[in-house]
Amino acid sequence: MSRPEADAAGGQRRILIHDPTLRDGHHAVRHQLDRDQLRSYAAAADAAGVPVVEVGHGNGLGASSLQVGWAKLSDDEMLSVVREALQSSRMGVFMLPGWGTTADLQKAVAHGTDVVRIGAHCTESDVTERHLGYLRDAGVEAHGVLLMSHMATPAQLAEQCADLVAYGAQAVGIFDSSGHYLPPDVTERVHAITKAVDVPVIFHAHNNLGMAVANSVAAAEAGAEIIDACARGFGAGAGNTQLEVVVPVLERMGFSTGIDLYALLDAADLAERELMPAPPTISSESVVSGLAGVFSGFKTRVQEISRREGIDPRDVFFELGRRQAVAGQEDLIVDVVMELRNGVAVRPQDGPRREDVRT
Structure with missing residues (x-):
């Protein structure tokens, strides 16, 4: 070209x-x-x-x-x-x-x-x-x-x-x-x-x-x-x-x-x-996903699994960002949610996670 x-x-x-x-x-x-x-x-x-x-x-x-x-x-x-x-x-x-x-x-x-x-x-x-x-x-x-x-x-x-x-x-x-x-x-x-x-x-x-x-x-x-x-x-x-x-x-x-x-x-x-039920909006989870540097396509899965297990999806996004999850690693969402639920992974408010979102 x-x-x-x-x-x-x-x-x-x-x-x-x-x-x-x-x-x-x-x-x-x-x-x-x-x-x-x-x-x-x-x-x-x-x-x-x-x-x-x-x-x-x-x-x-x-x-x-x-x-x-x-x-x-x-x-x-x-x-x-x-x-x-x-x-x-x-x-x-x-x-x-x-x-x-x-x-x-x-x-x-x-x-x-x-x-x-x-x-x-x-x-x-x-x-x-x-x-x-x-x-x-x-x-x-x-x-x-x-x-x-x-x-x-x-x-x-x-x-x-x-x-x-x-x-x-x-x-x-x-x-x-x-x-x-x-x-x-x-x-x-x-x-x-x-x-x-x-x-x-x-x-x-x-x-x-x-x-x-x-x-x-x-x-x-x-x-x-x-x-x-x-x-x-x-x-x-x-x-x-x-x-x-x-x-x-x-x-x-x-x-x-x-x-x-x-x-x-x-x-x-x-x-x-x-094509769409409604145009895309910048939800709270979307903001956190952007800050954490997590693939945008994870949003729906993170929301579904987090709500089912009673976990704050924002915590999931920050943990996925810390682990540098990429497209194709959707199975990692389940792992992170379960670890947060069981107290294995550290929630952002419990430890220094915010520095992980900087470019």
Whole structure:
């Protein structure tokens, strides 16, 4: 993928918007979006000129399971429905090695997927090498993204992103998977990555501390060229960067997205009406999850298990953060809750835990 060039008419720097509403949003509804919901939103985003519409189980290709939730539809069904609904927008998918396999990628490519993202924990880029290599050989646009990126230093992230490029990624970037960052954190990390690679840089925010739009703007100003955002912020935990807000904000700041504002607002209205029981909010647990640096997708499971066992979910989030839990370690939630219930783990108010939440 080549770097976006300045808009020919006004000299504006182009920002490519990547919309994971139909993938990250799945976390908020237990992965239960149906055919009509997928089709209607994909068509609306396409009509607005959203460049990339991503679809799939919240945890990506091959992830539908008892551990992280069974999806209402199979990967094949989701890909088929969205592919048919898109006329101009490109279709994207996401995969985490360990959940998905090369066979899942082959099926996605056969369905006409245009952009494939391979994700990895922020210090484990090497697990993407095989899959990025396959996509490179298949001629499919491949992105490499680092999850839970607050757990690594800017220098480490830059090094990991350089490795992703070496493996075949045509764009690389970071996910603020727990909504932990403040704008200066984003600026420092994006600057470091842009100096280390010569491909577009991606930024994906969560809104646990209410910073998603501000962090996305900071990323764009620091040199990121691909910004992720979801309609009404529909996504895990407190949600993602709100698509219909960040686009006009970026445009007002002098960036060019190529998206039709009125059609985008219509798509967001449709998403609120048809995809979600209510738009994401920043709950007390979401704030604590962001402070503790815990994966946003843990929210529902933490709430359910904590309430069942009579444990304060805030204590669970801080303990998970202390243990540096990452996506895929959902079983650890049960362990922490039971240890808190039995007095094995120390509650934050009983010991020095607050320092663990600092970046």
